[in-house]
Amino acid sequence: MITETAPPEVRKESRRRLRLDDNAIRNLGLVGVLVLLIIVGIITKPDLYSDPTWVRNNFLTILQQASAIGVVTVGMTFVIIGGGIDLSVGAIIALAGVWATTLATQSYGAGGMIFTALVVGLAVGLVNGVLISYGKLVPFIATLAMLVAARGLAAQISGKQTQVSTNMTINDIASTKLLGIPLLVWILGLVVAAGWVLLNRTTFGRRTVAVGGNPEAARLAGINVKRHTLLLYALSGLCCGIAAIMLTSQATSAQAAMANLYELDAIAAAIIGGTLLSGGRGTIVGALFGVLVFSTITNLFAINNLSTEVQNMVKGAIIVVAVLIQQFRYRSLTQLLKR
Amino acid sequence: MSALSRRRVLFGGAAVGAGALLTACTSNTPENNAQVNTNTDASANPNAAPGSKVIIGFSAPAADHGWLAAITNNAKAQAQAYTDVEFRPVEAGADAAAQRAAVSTLISQKPNVIVMLPHDGKELNAAGLEAMNAGIPVVNLDRAFPSMAAYRLQIKGDNFGMGLAAGNYISEQLKAKGVSNPIIGEIPGIDSLELTQERSLGFKTALEAHGFKVANRRPAEFTADSGQAAATALLQALPKMDALWNHDDDQGIGVLAAIKQANRSEFFMVGGAGSKAAIDQIAADNSVLKATVTYSPSMASSAISLARLIGQNKGMSDLVELQVPKEITLASETITKDNASQYAKLGF
Numbered sequence: 001m002i003t004e005t006a007p008p009e010v011r012k013e014s015r016r017r018l019r020l021d022d023n024a025i026r027n028l029g030l031v032g033v034l035v036l037l038i039i040v041g042i043i044t045k046p047d048l049y050s051d052p053t054w055v056r057n058n059f060l061t062i063l064q065q066a067s068a069i070g071v072v073t074v075g076m077t078f079v080i081i082g083g084g085i086d087l088s089v090g091a092i093i094a095l096a097g098v099w100a101t102t103l104a105t106q107s108y109g110a111g112g113m114i115f116t117a118l119v120v121g122l123a124v125g126l127v128n129g130v131l132i133s134y135g136k137l138v139p140f141i142a143t144l145a146m147l148v149a150a151r152g153l154a155a156q157i158s159g160k161q162t163q164v165s166t167n168m169t170i171n172d173i174a175s176t177k178l179l180g181i182p183l184l185v186w187i188l189g190l191v192v193a194a195g196w197v198l199l200n201r202t203t204f205g206r207r208t209v210a211v212g213g214n215p216e217a218a219r220l221a222g223i224n225v226k227r228h229t230l231l232l233y234a235l236s237g238l239c240c241g242i243a244a245i246m247l248t249s250q251a252t253s254a255q256a257a258m259a260n261l262y263e264l265d266a267i268a269a270a271i272i273g274g275t276l277l278s279g280g281r282g283t284i285v286g287a288l289f290g291v292l293v294f295s296t297i298t299n300l301f302a303i304n305n306l307s308t309e310v311q312n313m314v315k316g317a318i319i320v321v322a323v324l325i326q327q328f329r330y331r332s333l334t335q336l337l338k339r
Numbered sequence: 340m341s342a343l344s345r346r347r348v349l350f351g352g353a354a355v356g357a358g359a360l361l362t363a364c365t366s367n368t369p370e371n372n373a374q375v376n377t378n379t380d381a382s383a384n385p386n387a388a389p390g391s392k393v394i395i396g397f398s399a400p401a402a403d404h405g406w407l408a409a410i411t412n413n414a415k416a417q418a419q420a421y422t423d424v425e426f427r428p429v430e431a432g433a434d435a436a437a438q439r440a441a442v443s444t445l446i447s448q449k450p451n452v453i454v455m456l457p458h459d460g461k462e463l464n465a466a467g468l469e470a471m472n473a474g475i476p477v478v479n480l481d482r483a484f485p486s487m488a489a490y491r492l493q494i495k496g497d498n499f500g501m502g503l504a505a506g507n508y509i510s511e512q513l514k515a516k517g518v519s520n521p522i523i524g525e526i527p528g529i530d531s532l533e534l535t536q537e538r539s540l541g542f543k544t545a546l547e548a549h550g551f552k553v554a555n556r557r558p559a560e561f562t563a564d565s566g567q568a569a570a571t572a573l574l575q576a577l578p579k580m581d582a583l584w585n586h587d588d589d590q591g592i593g594v595l596a597a598i599k600q601a602n603r604s605e606f607f608m609v610g611g612a613g614s615k616a617a618i619d620q621i622a623a624d625n626s627v628l629k630a631t632v633t634y635s636p637s638m639a640s641s642a643i644s645l646a647r648l649i650g651q652n653k654g655m656s657d658l659v660e661l662q663v664p665k666e667i668t669l670a671s672e673t674i675t676k677d678n679a680s681q682y683a684k685l686g687f
Contacts, residue, residue: 054578061575065568105364116364119357157365160402162563162589164616175600250600251563251593257404258564302572305555308530 023283026274029325030289033318037296045303058299060182066295067184068093068246069265070288073273074195075239076266077287081199082232083212083279084139088128089240090262091150096120096244097254098154101163110169117248118241124150125237129230147263154256162255165248173249184246191242195284208232212279268315269294272322293318373416374409374637374685376644386648386656389423393650395643396450397428398442399480400458404561405589406612409636409687410456410480417640424647435462442466446473451650452491454642456480464489478646480639491649494642494667496634498537499544501586501671504632505609506545508673509582512607512629514549521581522554524573524606526566526594528586530558538586538611554580559590566593571601580606588614588631595620598627613674615686622679630675636687638669 042049049055072089079086099105100117108116124146131142165171176183199205210218211228219225243262248254269290275282294315301311395418402408411428418426429445431438435458445453446469453470457463460482467489470477476491484490513521525542527535535558546552555576559569566585574580574597585594588610598608610617610631617631645663648654654661674682 048576048578051578058575061571065571099361099364102364102366104366108364112364115357116361119361123357123361160408161405162592164592171596174596175602247564250596251567252596253563253592255562257560257562260560260562260565298568298572299575302555302557303576305576308558 023274023286026326027283027286027289030273030286030293033293034289034296037293037300041300041303044300048303058303060185062292062295062299063185063188064182065298066291067182067188068243068250068259069262069269069295070188070291071191071239071243071246072236072262073266073269073287073291074191074284075236076263077270077273077275077282077284078195078199078208079139079232079236080267080270080275080277081212081279081282082208082229083215084132084229084232085143085267085277086128086233086236087140087143087263088124088146088150089236089266090259091147091154092121092124092237092240093244093247093259093262094254094256095124095150095154095157096241097248097258098158098163098256100244101165101248101254102157106165106167110167113165113167113170113248114245117244118238121237121239121241121244122234123237125234125240126230128237129233132233133226133229151256158254158256160256162253164253170245170249171252173246174252184250187242187246191239192284192288199284204228204231209280212281214280265291265294268319271326272319274326276326373412374635374640374687375413375416375420376640384656386653389421390651390653392423392425393452393647394425394427394450395646395650396445396448396453396475397426397455397643398431398438398445398453399456399639400431400438401433405614405687406587406634406636407456410639413636413639413687414454414643417643421647423651424643426643431458435459438463439466442470446470446475449473450475452476452478452646454478454480454639454646456639457482457484460484476646476649478642478649480642490665492642492645492663492665492667494638494645495669496638497668497671498534498634499541500668501611501632501634502538502541502543502584503545504541504671504673505584505611506542506548508609508630508632508675509584510546510549510551513551513581518581521551522577522579523551524577524580524583525553525556526569526573526583526585526590527556527558528561528590535586542584559587559593561587561590563590563593563596566590567597568593570594570597574598574601574603582606583608583627584611585609586611588612588617591617591628595626595628603627613672613682613686615683618674618679618682618686621674621676622683624676630673633669633672633674633682633685635669635672635685637685641667 076086076089096117099120100113105113105116128143128146131137132139173183178186207223207228210223211225215225247259270287271277273286273290297311297314397414399411400407402411415426418424427450429441431441438458453475455477464484464486467477467479467484471489479490479493481495483493483495527539529535555573557569557573559565583606585591585608591610604627606627607629608627610628613631613633613635620626620628621630648663655663
């Protein structure tokens with residue numbers, strides 16, 4: 001008996017180790033890309049990179065510009081690992097931002113504004129989740145509808161105007177530094193850490209992977225798939241609420257057209273970070289590196305005064321290459337395991 | 340009571356409370372600062388005397404930006420200032436096709452004049468022709484129809500002139516300061532738009548005349564958050580800058596926020612369009628924003644006034660001609676601290 005059960009155990013163990021290695025290799029690859037981008041920066045702009053103060057400032061700027069989209073990407077990564085997609089994140093940010101900056105909300109002070117943004121984000125996420133898990137709508141359609149509707153409602157509330165935040169506590173979030181590091185970067189760090197723990201160290205995370213990998217098997221294993229899916233979209237909505245406050249603080253205002261195309265940036269960052277679009281696999285750290293790669297490219301193109309058209313083409317190419325590598329490696333890995 | 344239902348009651352109560360609080364939070368009372376010509380003293384201006392009744396049909400794209408919102412508000416407010424004008428707005432819908440349908444409906448209602456700001460001049464050209472052929476004079480606002488037969492009057496802003504004005508102001512200021520090799524930044528709006536390209540060309544032309552050039556150019560998307568992102572990137576790329584032109588005052592809110600966040604003040608900035616917030620800031624003179632070049636939505640108010648004159652078969656009283664001219668291009672004006680008080684009422 002014992003000798004018979006041993007081989008599958010060993011195989012399972014080796015498979016797990018291989019998968020871990022696979023993630024580590026991918027993350028190392030993304031670090032390599034980041035280093036490469038910075039080296040290109042050093043070669044093309046040696047005068048800027050020779051000033052240590054500027055270099056330090058530049059890294060902090062890259063992190064700061066990645067902070068809001070990074071928070072959104074953490075939520076997006078959960079949704080995609082869970083087998084879904086959320087196209088409405090940019091629209092949720094706009095709605096939460098606009099709702100939090102109406103004159104009425106601003107009269108409640110910073111606490112009221114933050115509360116409003118978080119609750120609006122969470123509520124819209126819950127609506128997405130209910131439509132998808134209980135209304136049985138395809139995630140693509142449900143969140144596409146939400147994209148249009150939430151931006152519409154945001155335009156309705158704001159009267160299509162840019163709503164300026166006069167609350168200095170909110171506006172100062174973007175310029176505050178703790179231990180020399182911008183508060184926005186701390187927020188990103190906290191969300192990423194919480195996301196990592198949630199995905200890798202809790203049953204919620206294990207269930208997310210199970211639901212995304214094989215929903216039917218997850219259901220048979222006793223997971224309430226519908227409720228879990230609902231919670232994933234609520235989590236994404238909550239992340240958007242946090243991002244709305246961060247962006248509002250950075251722009252000292254909110255409007256219905258803000259966070260334009262954030263959904264695409266977040267999905268792209270999650271994908272190049274190694275999250276499988278069909279669900280069941282993905283990492284938070286990889287997604288963070290994905291965001292940083294995009295933010296670093298933007299920075300590299302800015303310091304060299306290159307046009308944003310070329311920048312978008314490079315971004316597109318990186319997404320395609322990342323997915324190609326991912327498919328190639330995943331296929332060869334599964335073949336290796338079958339042998 | 341089981342633990343689960345108690346939890347449900349708690350969550351349910353919290354949700355209802357949050358919902359009630361949130362619905363209270365959507366109220367917004369924006370200040371109304373429409374730009375209206377209120378000179379209705381008939382003894383000073385014979386054109387101001389009430390004449391025959393004019394029905395003015397109006398169609399403009401749904402506003403997604405402060406400038407477009409001001410266009411519609413101005414047209415409405417100006418029409419209300421006349422006792423002999425009936426204002427008949429139609430929703431332009433989401434795109435050119437929807438606006439074409441809306442204008443067709445409008446034509447069937449036979450207004451005396453139609454004022455139209457098209458989604459796209461080329462795509463709505465046929466709608467303009469249709470109205471003109473039906474005997475309804477068309478006032479083409481801002482986005483130009485290519486066919487001269489499609490409008491009775493074209494009134495628009497000057498994008499090239501805006502860039503020219505910004506470039507000239509920046510060059511003169513730098514010359515006055517004695518900066519010989521200045522580092523100049525530019526933050527345009529959506530780069531694929533023709534109007535953005537015209538503005539940038541005007542800016543480049545003016546700078547070249549003084550032997551200057553743009554050191555770095557980071558496009559935004561006419562929104563404050565995109566302005567913040569573009570300005571942050573630009574400031575990082577240019578550790579020292581002498582002057583900055585930002586094409587649009589709405590995205591300028593974000594640009595100014597980024598400048599403050601980066602703690603930079605060694606340069607001066609020129610805005611674009613002429614929003615009320617920007618004019619106030621220029622007057623207060625407490626930020627890097629020292630000037631803005633106008634592209635004023637007051638053109639909508641003027642379009643209504645001229646549409647009324649066309650409908651009443653009158654000319655502009657200061658001109659010899661008995662009819663309103665066919666084309667008017669507003670001059671882009673430079674608002675600085677010195678003349679900000681005059682322009683305060685024109686800010687949108």
